[in-house]
Amino acid sequence: MSRLLPRTRREPPADAELISHQLLVRGGYIRRLTAGVYSYLPLGLAVLQNISAVIREELNDCGAQEVLMPALHPWELWKSSGRDRLLGEVLPSFLLEGRGGRYVLGPTHEEVATAIIAGDVDSYKQLPVCIYQIQTKFRDEARPRFGLLRTREFIMADAYSFDASREGMHSSYDAVFSAYVRIFERIGLNAVPVKAASGAIGGDVNHEFMVDSDAGEDSYVKCESCGYAANVEAANVGTVELQESEVSVLSTPEEGSKEEIDSKIPRPDVQDDQLSAYPTATTSRGRDVTSNLENLIPVREHHTPGIMSIDEVVRYLADQIPEAELKASAVLKCIAVIDPNGEPVVLVVPGDREVKLPASFRLFEETDFDRHPELLKGYIGPMGLSERGVKVMADRSLQNRIGPWISGANKPDTHVSGLLQGRDFTVDVWGDFVVAKAGDPCPQCGCPLSLSRSAEVAHTFQLGITYSSKIEGATFLDDAGTPHPYWMGCYGIGVSRLPAVIVEVHHDERGIIWPCSVAPYTVHLLSIGSGKDEDVARTASSLYHALSQAGVKVLYDDRAVSPGIQFGDADLMGMPWQLVVGNKGLARGVVELRSREADKVVEIPITPTNPNWSDVVESIQGAIADR
């Protein structure tokens, strides 16, 4: 260890916020070169190699073959798949001076993998085939952060499966999926597979593997009752049962008390089991009550200059209409988006909820607002949009809520209150457009969902023929001689992110506690007071050689520094076992083997004068294996 490259550091670097980042830097595992770019020093590299070894074993076991694809791709490849646009600014591309040409530093390898297989697999007899690599990837992240968790350069283990049929794709998917489950088990992570959004990769079915951690950037919902689990970006929400308190009422005093109007709000299409929440409302009275309500509640305009956000509207109108109890949930959040056909659509959700953009929809940009002057940024309302060729799509949770609502007025600097669904606006399409939150009902069983903060460690996709149908020659002939595109799957593990995620989960106030499977060394050998005591130095040194020869990975702290430094470094660096050789122990004829995690000491007998090394090594190995 006196020759080990980095020194440990007492203080974390100023830019490290996360405990994993601090400990990995202090322990000498990684060093930052620039924002989002890290070097792996000997200890960090050892961890990556141990993780990679587990990945290789499991993927090889399920029949995948390792390859190494280029990190440098021709720009044309990304243009032909259309993903130059899809990945946008994240795609690092550059012009090579001299002989020239535009290149991409590969952020992922679906195109390359498909091209490789397309060139060599022409028959159903050659399928299925699965290739994988462990490679450095590049993404021009807008904002790298959290140490190893979000970087511009990172290592990924990515696999690609090719099958002759949808069923084949499913079984390949299942095989890699269960390999992933085993990989995370082996490296000491409890990774939960959850349904996820496919993002820029594409395909239908996909799962993310999530590790619960406050350091993570993702959140997923989970149903304890039926096991439903999904990233909040992809989670559906079951029918929301309205609570009395959620019913938004906006009235003026002369038109009736809150209670009076409350009791007259109809809920068409209310399910029987929901009626209990509204003892005063019945579907049979619905029509009559609606007409009453229409008389009771007028549409009123409010001058709201510069008031654009829901919160601002609520605060502003609360002053204007003091008699009404105003909450964000009484406002319709109306978001202008472009649907996959390029047509404008307004998405409507309750004002206290976040919008979940459906797949392939995108938000309005400035130029879209220019092109559609009927939609005024900050003042959009659902009224009269269908007539003007703008479809209104609303979240299902609004289906049973007539109003009255507040929204933008589709006029500059104006909002309106008293809007009733059916009277003042209609909805063209109902769907799931809200981001799930804790307590929402499960879409499968209705039980309340819980929300967990998490770090994504892997993502698996059933791609179908998304890529193979676009890339020239990505087909095989079936037994009748007919060409078909491959059925593909792709799978990625964020390898270089894993040390950070593991440390987030496995540490204490003194430092890292590596699981044995990924620890750079199994045993951290400390010689306490070796500068003073010849016996200690000699015994420790002999023990180091004996253990190493027996195949135990030993990190030997042979430095003549004070014990506190040695113990402190050992705790910080986090090897699973500390083997302490000191004069106190030797005087009693023992060396001490302490487990980092349990902080328990096992005394290993040793005869200082004439040790039987094979016995000592054996008892150490035995103690380690017991755990």
Added chain:
RNA sequence: CGGGAAGUGGCGCAGUUUGGCAGCGCGCAGCGUUCGGGACGCUGAGGUCGCGGGUUCAAAUCCCGCCUUCCCGACCA
């Protein structure tokens, strides 16, 4: 991309308000004393004060421009 903060020996920071010898702690080198949970004494090495311009007798410090880094936000209209 918007907002905020910061760049001073390897690391962590003070000094900038009010211009006047470039400092502290850790680490590093040498010598000595220590030695079972981050010991101590003495001696020493190491800095274009992010970069470029300007003001001034004089700039880490004031002014202008640029670069880099960190934090918050970035679909919620």
